[in-house]
Amino acid sequence: MEHDQQRMQQLEEENFCLREIIQHVSEGVILTDRACQITVFNPAKEQMEQMKAEDVLGKISWDAYSHSSKEQSEHKRVFDTGKPILNAYRPHAYVGDIPIYIHYSTYPVIREGETLGVYTISRNETILRELLYETIEHKRLLSKEDTKRLELVGKAPGTHYTFSDLVGSSPAMKNLIREAQTVAPLNTPVLITGETGTGKEVLAQSIHNFGRERKKFVAINCAAIPENLVESVLFGTVKGAYTGSVDRIGLFQEAGDGTLFLDEINSMSTLMQAKLLRALQERCVRPVGSTREYPIQCRLICASNEEPQTLLQEKRLRSDLFYRISGFCLSIPPLRTRSGDTVELAQLFIKLYNKEFGKHVQRMSPDLEDWLRQGLWPGNIRELQNVIQNMMLRVGETEEEVTYDHIPSYARPVQTTPSNLPPEADSAARQWDLNGLLRSYQRQLLTQALSQSGGNITRAAASLGIGRQNLLARMKRLNVDKPKKE
Structure with missing residues (x-):
C-alpha cells in the first residue's frame, strides 16, 4: 500500500515536472485528447498564435481556429x-492580416496500440523568413543591372517567365512574390489557386526558373486530356497495353528531376486522383500495361481555378491528395481586388504591342486610367490583355496617347441613367454593371460642378479636386457639354 502511494506521488511529481517544462520551452505545444479537445496550450503557443489558453482549452481543435x-x-x-x-511548413495563424509562418510536426500518442491523443510541437520562423526575404531582395537588386540575369537565373526550355514578369506593386502581389520566392528553391510540392486568367502558369514557371532553370519544365492542362487518357499521359504506356499503344514514357518521367506542372487539377476524376496519390506516396509510377515501376524525382506544382475548401466540401478533391500536393499553398488575388495593378499591367501590354504592331503610344489618358481601375475584370489579366490588344490596333500610326475612345465596343460599359428610372423598375433594368453606374454618377457630378461655377472650367475642376485638362477629358468622354450662358 505504501509502495503504491509512493509510486502515485512519483507519477504526480513527474507529471508536474513535465507540465512545468512544457510551460517554459520556447517551442509551442498543443495537445488534444481522444475527442480532439485541447488539453494543453502552452505560453509559447499563446504568443505564437495570439490566442489565450483559457479561450481554447476544452474546445474541439477545429472550433478553436476560425x-x-x-x-x-x-x-x-x-x-x-x-x-x-x-516538418510541415506553412502559414498557420494570423495576427490581423499578417501570416505567422510556423514550422511544426504533429505526433500521435500511442500506448499498446491505442492512440490516446495527438500533440504538435511548433516553432515560429517568421523572423527567419523575413531575413530570407531581405536576402532575396538584395539578390534581386544586385542582379538588376543585367536584365539577362534577373533573379540570377535563366529560363528553362519551354518556359518564358521569371519573377520579373509578375507585375504589380499592390501589397497582395508583393506578398505573393515573396512567398513564392521563399518556397521556390525547395522541393516542396506547391498548390497554386486563382481564378481563370490570373496567371497561374506564369507563377509556376517563375518558381521553376528560380533555381531549376537548367532542368526541364513540363506542363499539362488536366482539363484538356480525355479522362481515359490521363493515366497513360502521366505515367506512360508500354506496347500492347491496348490497341495501337506504343512504348512511351509519361510526363512524370519526362520531367526528370525538373518540374511537372499540372494545371486545373480540380478537373481530374476522383478515380485518377487515387492513382496520382499512390504515385506521389510511393514516388514511383507504373506505365499502363507494365508490371515494372519507375522512380520519379520531379518537383510537383499543381494549380486549381477553384478554392480547395469548395472542392473538399463537394467531394471533388480527395483530402489525402490535397495534403500531398499542398505542401505550400499560393493564392493569386483576382485583378478586381488590386485595381492599382491594372494600370501597371496595361502599361506593360502597351509596350508589348507597340513593338508588335509598330505603334508609338507613350501614355494613357486620365479617363482611360480611371476606367481601368474601376473595372471588375472577370477574365482577369487575360481579359485585360485582350482589351489592350484591341485598343492598340485602333490607335493611329502617329498617335502617342491611347484614350477611352479606343476601347472596343464589347468592353464598353452599358449606358444607363439610374436617376431617370422609376422606383418600380423591373429586374432587367437592375442589371447595370458597375462601370455604367459610375459613368452616370460622374456625369451628374460634372454637370452640377459646371452649373455651380457658371461654366468656368477652372473653377469647376477645382471644386471637383481634379486638374483642368482632366476635367476636359472627362467631359469629352462622358458627353458633358459646357453650360450655355443665359
Whole structure:
C-alpha cells in the first residue's frame, strides 16, 4: 500500500515536472485528447498564435481556429491514421492580416496500440523568413543591372517567365512574390489557386526558373486530356497495353528531376486522383500495361481555378491528395481586388504591342486610367490583355496617347441613367454593371460642378479636386457639354 502511494506521488511529481517544462520551452505545444479537445496550450503557443489558453482549452481543435474545419484538422487525421506529420511548413495563424509562418510536426500518442491523443510541437520562423526575404531582395537588386540575369537565373526550355514578369506593386502581389520566392528553391510540392486568367502558369514557371532553370519544365492542362487518357499521359504506356499503344514514357518521367506542372487539377476524376496519390506516396509510377515501376524525382506544382475548401466540401478533391500536393499553398488575388495593378499591367501590354504592331503610344489618358481601375475584370489579366490588344490596333500610326475612345465596343460599359428610372423598375433594368453606374454618377457630378461655377472650367475642376485638362477629358468622354450662358 505504501509502495503504491509512493509510486502515485512519483507519477504526480513527474507529471508536474513535465507540465512545468512544457510551460517554459520556447517551442509551442498543443495537445488534444481522444475527442480532439485541447488539453494543453502552452505560453509559447499563446504568443505564437495570439490566442489565450483559457479561450481554447476544452474546445474541439477545429472550433478553436476560425480558419480550420473538421475535414482539414491535422490532429484528427493523425489520430485516425496513427501517422505523424513531419516538418510541415506553412502559414498557420494570423495576427490581423499578417501570416505567422510556423514550422511544426504533429505526433500521435500511442500506448499498446491505442492512440490516446495527438500533440504538435511548433516553432515560429517568421523572423527567419523575413531575413530570407531581405536576402532575396538584395539578390534581386544586385542582379538588376543585367536584365539577362534577373533573379540570377535563366529560363528553362519551354518556359518564358521569371519573377520579373509578375507585375504589380499592390501589397497582395508583393506578398505573393515573396512567398513564392521563399518556397521556390525547395522541393516542396506547391498548390497554386486563382481564378481563370490570373496567371497561374506564369507563377509556376517563375518558381521553376528560380533555381531549376537548367532542368526541364513540363506542363499539362488536366482539363484538356480525355479522362481515359490521363493515366497513360502521366505515367506512360508500354506496347500492347491496348490497341495501337506504343512504348512511351509519361510526363512524370519526362520531367526528370525538373518540374511537372499540372494545371486545373480540380478537373481530374476522383478515380485518377487515387492513382496520382499512390504515385506521389510511393514516388514511383507504373506505365499502363507494365508490371515494372519507375522512380520519379520531379518537383510537383499543381494549380486549381477553384478554392480547395469548395472542392473538399463537394467531394471533388480527395483530402489525402490535397495534403500531398499542398505542401505550400499560393493564392493569386483576382485583378478586381488590386485595381492599382491594372494600370501597371496595361502599361506593360502597351509596350508589348507597340513593338508588335509598330505603334508609338507613350501614355494613357486620365479617363482611360480611371476606367481601368474601376473595372471588375472577370477574365482577369487575360481579359485585360485582350482589351489592350484591341485598343492598340485602333490607335493611329502617329498617335502617342491611347484614350477611352479606343476601347472596343464589347468592353464598353452599358449606358444607363439610374436617376431617370422609376422606383418600380423591373429586374432587367437592375442589371447595370458597375462601370455604367459610375459613368452616370460622374456625369451628374460634372454637370452640377459646371452649373455651380457658371461654366468656368477652372473653377469647376477645382471644386471637383481634379486638374483642368482632366476635367476636359472627362467631359469629352462622358458627353458633358459646357453650360450655355443665359
